[in-house]
Amino acid sequence: MKDKRLTFKKRLHILKHHYRDKKMAPAFNALHTFLFTPDETTHSGSHVRAADDLKRTMNTVIMALLPVLVFAMFNAGYQHYAAVAAANGEPLQFSLWDTFLTWDNFYIGLIKVLPLLVVSYGVGLLVEFIFAVIKGHEVEEGYLVTGMLVPLIVPIDTPLWMLAVSVVFGVVIGKEVFGGTGMNILNPALTIRAFLFFAYPTWMSGDKVWVYEAVERAGTPDAISGETILGSLAQNSDISYSVSDMFFGFIPGSVGETSTFLILLGGLFLIFSKIASWRIMVSAVVGALVMGLIFNGVVDQGWIGEGSKFYGLMSFEFWKHLIVGGLAFGIVYMATDPVTGSQTNRGKWIYGFFIGFISVMIRVFNPAYPEGVFLAILLMNVFAPTIDHYVVRGNVNRRLKRAKNATVYPKDSESKESELQVETA
């Protein structure tokens, strides 16, 4: 039997030719090109070979996210055991090897985070496949990163069916109705989170959702709770976490947002691989610091007393805003999305600055939304095309002016100018 000697790859090639022009072809091709390089070659015309195609770009971002994911699994277990110990009246002593990097912690992370990941990818890719088959185009790789981001930005106890509903909404309304990958106005992962937040607010905020099993135990004698740092500050209560806890991420929060250290490493990796824009990251950090400084200044001037409901968050040292909550994660992985962000360099500075600025502003002024980062990024996503438009127009006008000043027109300078304008526009 000759067939016996065919490799799996060969069989897929044969199957592919068999299914060509059938309705299911896009779905099959997606699987095929994900696993292997296609066997087709271009026969005519000029072609460009580029290593950094969409798939490679996506995979780089996923690589940058993997450390965060693994850390998140350990942290999920650690927060659970720490909360249980605190509820029993004997606080857990933190130690990296003895109480953090343990198999028990990892096991809890595995059974809670992995299902989130599987549902996110499964449902999202199913929607993508269905749309590809209906519309008759190839399945796009756009969901690879979104599917990885989604489990990292939701609370650990999010019910799976809610996540599934939100993913369907986010992929269809956030992306497919605009024309699929590369055409979307809003970041799909943040659309999914925004939908979850507004649809099921009790599962997305408060002190009962950030730690594994806190929801199940609520109201029972052995109830555990884990308020996020921003949540505590919004209620003007003290926080017991040290700066290094916040920076390395041993704090409660959405699954993957806690470790600023690993996010920073991922961000550096993305900058050096030239996948993400350093301009957006830097300007967003600057924006957050500026807003934080303004609020600190307000407190220093004595305009806001300790009785004010804004006191807790306003008096929070400005640089600490960067290491708590989802700001770092949002800046590194969400704001830098090349599709929904600004395209021009000057635009990126403005776009990033306002993301940081508005994030901290929402945090402070709306205690109901201590996590304002996703709203700030979605808002700036909407404004990004406008920013780009004005940056481009500004450039055109500047060059027109320069051309006008540089050239001396003897007589009919006005007609020349209008001609120039027509050409440039």
Add this chain to the structure above:
Amino acid sequence: MALLSKKDTSLILDPLTDNNPITIQVLGICSALAITAELKASIVMAISVLFVLGVGNVVISLMRNIIPSKIRIIVQLIVVAALVIIVDQVLKAFAYELSKTLSVFVGLIITNCIIMGRFEAFALGNGPWKSFLDGIGNAAGYGVILVIVGFFRELLGSGTLMGYKVLGDPIAKTGLYSIGYENNGFMLLSPMALIVVGIIIWVQRSRNRALIEEN
């Protein structure tokens, strides 16, 4: 001879489907977003607009030859305002709770673009019977979308229909709620109404591709 000629039938049926005031002409969106969180409010709003537009179209049509064209908008406004006040007073008298839910939106029927649009585009140039049919048809087209949006928003947002708990009790955890289902709070916010209307437009246009505009 049938009661309605073929042309008259199309006056009523066209606005229900291929010339729907909300999904095709994109008029009257404001109230469609504001009051559709409950099915009952949607139905009452639909009936109110049906009354105002049906009667208003007839009145304007009867007066069409004596209205000076320079002040026709004012005359139209007076007619709508008079009818809306009647609706408002009736609601306050017989359905006070509901009129509180609808609040200003009953009054805002005056500014509903569908009504002024039909007065301008149809009643000023056609006889009373035709205008009546046109008014009924357009108001029904508006009402159908309102009821569809209201149905989904109330069912998914509050788990009720016309106030009846069709999905079980969310507090006592019966019915669907016993297996972990929860109401979708986003459905009660206006942005979701816009998205539901958008989905209806999407479905309608993908079923009838002739409706898709060139751009």
